Amino acid sequence: MRFHAEHRFNGSKQAVGALLSDPAFYLGLGLPDLSRPEVLEQREDGDDAMLRLRYEFVGSLDPIVHRLLGPNRLAWIQEVRIDRSAGSGALRFEAEKDPRRLHGAADFVLTAAGDGTIRRLDGELVVAVPGIGRMAERRIVPGLLRRLDIEAQALDDQLHPGE
Numbered sequence: 001m002r003f004h005a006e007h008r009f010n011g012s013k014q015a016v017g018a019l020l021s022d023p024a025f026y027l028g029l030g031l032p033d034l035s036r037p038e039v040l041e042q043r044e045d046g047d048d049a050m051l052r053l054r055y056e057f058v059g060s061l062d063p064i065v066h067r068l069l070g071p072n073r074l075a076w077i078q079e080v081r082i083d084r085s086a087g088s089g090a091l092r093f094e095a096e097k098d099p100r101r102l103h104g105a106a107d108f109v110l111t112a113a114g115d116g117t118i119r120r121l122d123g124e125l126v127v128a129v130p131g132i133g134r135m136a137e138r139r140i141v142p143g144l145l146r147r148l149d150i151e152a153q154a155l156d157d158q159l160h161p162g163e
Contacts, residue, residue, distance in 0.1 A: 001137035003106070005121045005145055007152035011159035013110045016117045017084035019155050021049035029154050031147050033059025040077065047085035053078045054096065076102070087111065091123065101128050104144075121148065 009016050019025045023039045030036075037053035044050075057074040075096040082089035087110035095102035106123025125144060127136040 001126075001134070001141050002122070002124050003141050003145060004123075005119075005148045005152075007119045007121075007149070007156075008113065009117045009119065009152070009156045009159060010115065011117060011156070013087045013112055013117045014084060015159055016110055016119065016155065017082050017087060017089075019158055020080060020089065021051055021082050021084070023051055023053075025155065025158060026051070026053055029151060031055075031150055033057055033143075034147070037078070047083055049080075049082050049084065051080045053080075087117075091121070102126070103128075119152070 021044070023042055026037050027039070035056040035058050037055050039051070040054055041050070041052040054075060054077055076093050077096055077099075078091070078093040080089065080091055089108050089110075091106045091108065093104050104123060104125040106121050108119055108121040111118045111120065125137050125141055127133040127140065129136065
């Protein structure tokens with residue numbers, strides 16, 4: 001299922017890009033129904049940065065997801081790549097246990113807008129399970145978008161602490 005998100009930040013592209021590649025930002029970010037992430041890998045090469053995080057879902061799961069997982073806990077790996085000089089990047093995520101069945105990706109662009117920055121993100125979530133995949137995608141995407149909105153608000157708050 002395709003998804004789109006757009007967020008406005010009161011900071012420069014460089015400041016937004018720096019936070020999106022900073023593990024401390026994600027470690028301090030509380031997202032509904034998720035554990036704090038574990039940083040698996042961080043690399044920087046000039047303006048290119050990559051960050052791999054592991055999250056575990058700690059909320060109550062939809063009965064369909066219970067059927068998919070069985071007794072396993074839902075955990076996934078999220079990777080953020082950003083070219084800070086170009087103001088573009090990618091977000092990839094996949095289930096830790098069976099990435100073929102649950103995965104997604106999005107590309108994003110940071111664009112200067114007046115004194116701020118706009119992030120436009122376009123992606124796709126895939127639940128590759130015949131018969132229930134599309135229904136599961138429709139149930140998962142709203143939560144994904146809500147978490148992106150919360151992340152964006154926290155990022156903007158970091159750009160202007162105390163406001």
